[in-house]
Amino acid sequence: MDFELVPPTGVGPLRIGMTRHAANAALDSLRDLFAISESDRPGQHIFRPSGLMISIHCVRDMLEATELGRPSSQTDRVLFQGVDVFALPAREVVRRVGEFTSIEEDPDDDASFVAPGLLLSFWRPFAADDQPEEAQGYYFSSVLLARPGYYDTPAQAAERLQQRS
Numbered sequence: 001m002d003f004e005l006v007p008p009t010g011v012g013p014l015r016i017g018m019t020r021h022a023a024n025a026a027l028d029s030l031r032d033l034f035a036i037s038e039s040d041r042p043g044q045h046i047f048r049p050s051g052l053m054i055s056i057h058c059v060r061d062m063l064e065a066t067e068l069g070r071p072s073s074q075t076d077r078v079l080f081q082g083v084d085v086f087a088l089p090a091r092e093v094v095r096r097v098g099e100f101t102s103i104e105e106d107p108d109d110d111a112s113f114v115a116p117g118l119l120l121s122f123w124r125p126f127a128a129d130d131q132p133e134e135a136q137g138y139y140f141s142s143v144l145l146a147r148p149g150y151y152d153t154p155a156q157a158a159e160r161l162q163q164r165s
Contacts, residue, residue: 003068005080005145007118014056014066016147023056023063030054050076065146070139078143085122090140091129093122111137119146
């Protein structure tokens with residue numbers, strides 16, 4: 001199954017801003033009823049048979065972010081504008097996402113990248129860009145799609161609120 005990241009709207013039936021109840025139902029709809037994982041936690045995350053992890057992050061009864069973890073097989077793909085974010089090397093994902101928007105290395109973690117204009121962040125535990133056999137560092141391990149303002153510092157959040165008034 002293909003999961004298309006559509007920032008800032010969501011992915012699949014998971015829509016940023018939906019209620020926790022609706023997000024729980026949407027997450028549950030993504031389970032494979034013939035291969036339910038013992039690791040599933042209703043209202044938190046599921047694991048599909050491919051190994052793809054899908055989690056939801058709700059605050060104040062609202063879906064704020066969805067995170068997807070790299071599958072172990074290609075039966076599930078996570079795409080952004082045709083870029084398979086888990087099948088391509090991390091540096092290639094950064095280059096191709098950079099064709100659509102600004103993407104920056106996380107100043108605190110050189111293995112992670114954020115596309116603040118899209119509210120997407122890409123993570124891997126360490127960088128191993130020249131070592132394809134080191135899959136955990138060569139490919140991204142997770143991608144997070146979040147609500148506008150999710151990455152704001154307190155000062156940025158205050159500025160965003162002031163701009164709305």
